[in-house]
Structures are given as C-alpha cells and as structure tokens.
Amino acid sequence: MSNFVQSLRLWFAPERIRDEGDTPDYRFSLANERTFLAWLRTALALIGGGFAVDQFLPDLRWGWRIGLALALLAAGVLSSLRAVNHWVRCERAMRRGEDLPVSRFPTVLSLAVAVVALAMVVVVLFGWEG
Amino acid sequence: MTDRGDVRVPERDPGLQPERTRLAWRRTTLSCTVAAVLAARAALQEGTGAVAVVACALCLLLWLGFLGVAHRRMTDLAATNRPSRLPARAAATAALCTMALAVCATAMVF
Numbered sequence A: 001m002s003n004f005v006q007s008l009r010l011w012f013a014p015e016r017i018r019d020e021g022d023t024p025d026y027r028f029s030l031a032n033e034r035t036f037l038a039w040l041r042t043a044l045a046l047i048g049g050g051f052a053v054d055q056f057l058p059d060l061r062w063g064w065r066i067g068l069a070l071a072l073l074a075a076g077v078l079s080s081l082r083a084v085n086h087w088v089r090c091e092r093a094m095r096r097g098e099d100l101p102v103s104r105f106p107t108v109l110s111l112a113v114a115v116v117a118l119a120m121v122v123v124v125l126f127g128w129e130g
Numbered sequence B: 001m002t003d004r005g006d007v008r009v010p011e012r013d014p015g016l017q018p019e020r021t022r023l024a025w026r027r028t029t030l031s032c033t034v035a036a037v038l039a040a041r042a043a044l045q046e047g048t049g050a051v052a053v054v055a056c057a058l059c060l061l062l063w064l065g066f067l068g069v070a071h072r073r074m075t076d077l078a079a080t081n082r083p084s085r086l087p088a089r090a091a092a093t094a095a096l097c098t099m100a101l102a103v104c105a106t107a108m109v110f
Helices: A002-012 A015-019 A026-056 A062-096 A105-126 B017-045 B050-079 B088-109
Strands: none
Touching (some): A026 A062, A062 A105, B017 B050, B017 B088
C-alpha cells in the first residue's frame, strides 16, 4: 500500500522521476505511453458502456439497469486509475533497470467483465418484464 | 514528421514509434468523443432544466480538457524524431478527465 502512496506522489511531482536512474530508450517510453493510452481507451469504453446500458435499455428493471451501469462505470474508474499508476511504475522501473511491475488487475478486470456479460445474458433471458 | 531534402537524411525509426503513439492518442480521443456524446445525450434526455444543462456543459468541458492534452502531446510527438517522454501531468490530467466523466455518469444514472 505504501508503494501505491509513493506512486501517487509521483503523479503530481513528475520531476522526481527524472532524478532516478537513467533515461531509458525513448522507444520504450513511447511503448509505455501507448500501453497507458490503451488502458485509458478501455476505461472510456467501459464508461461508454455504462452510459449505453442506462440509456438504451429503458425497459430493463430499475435495479438491473442501475447495477449494470454502476458496475461498468466503476470498472471504468478503476481502469483509468490503474492506467496512470501502472504507467508511473513502469516508467520508474525502466529508469532503475528493474523488472517491469506485474499485477493481477488484468485478471480481475477480465473476471468482472465476464460477470457483467453473464448478468446481461441472465437479464436478456429472464429479466425483461419490468 | 520527416525531414525533406537531401542534406540531412533523417534517422528514421524503423518501428515508427512516434507515429504509432500519435495514432494511439487519436484513437483515444475518438473513444473520449464517443463517451462524451453519450454523456451529453444522457444529460439532455432528462429535459433541459438547469441541472441538465450544467451536466452537459461539464461533460463538454471534460472532453475539451482531454482534447487539449491530446493535442499538445500530438504536436510534441510530431515536432521531433526523438520525442521526450509523456509528462506525468498530462497523463494524470487525461486520466482525471476520464474519471470525472465516470463520476458525472454515476450522478446522471440516478
């Protein structure tokens, strides 16, 4: 957890990254940036999905609609948080010449998306009558 | 971009990394636009009361913020062959815009 607080501090004091280690090859930094953007797109897609569930499924029972929308929106928020955090940690690891950080987040997100998808199937099969 | 003329042959990066990064920013901007349009639609569906208009304006502002960050970064990437790394502030701003959009969405769902 202190690791997280440390990276959180780095978000807002970017010059501190520069103090550590050596500047990596610019191509690695750009690759890291693209990974960050890919995570951000994932977050935006999840948020868009949340909006879509709320708006395009008006016949859905209220609880299901709100629940699915909130699950997607929460996943979007977590993804964008993760995007910045992972980017900072990768950047620091590259400067220090350490291994890149690994995390369970992709697994957790996949499972969450799978659960939402299953819920959608259940809703489509049984939950339409509002 | 590429240098023209024979005097200075540009050191071309065979992986076209700056190009690809610029396109990644473009894709992300497009995703953000879609999300913002859905947000505006959700805001105005409730009616055109003061709250709806303010929510719509907020979403527009967040979209513009994201667009600004993306534009500045794309300009930087196009300016040199060896772009510097993404400033952490830009990364944090882009992510914050995304999160704020989600918070707006949560407020609108109820």
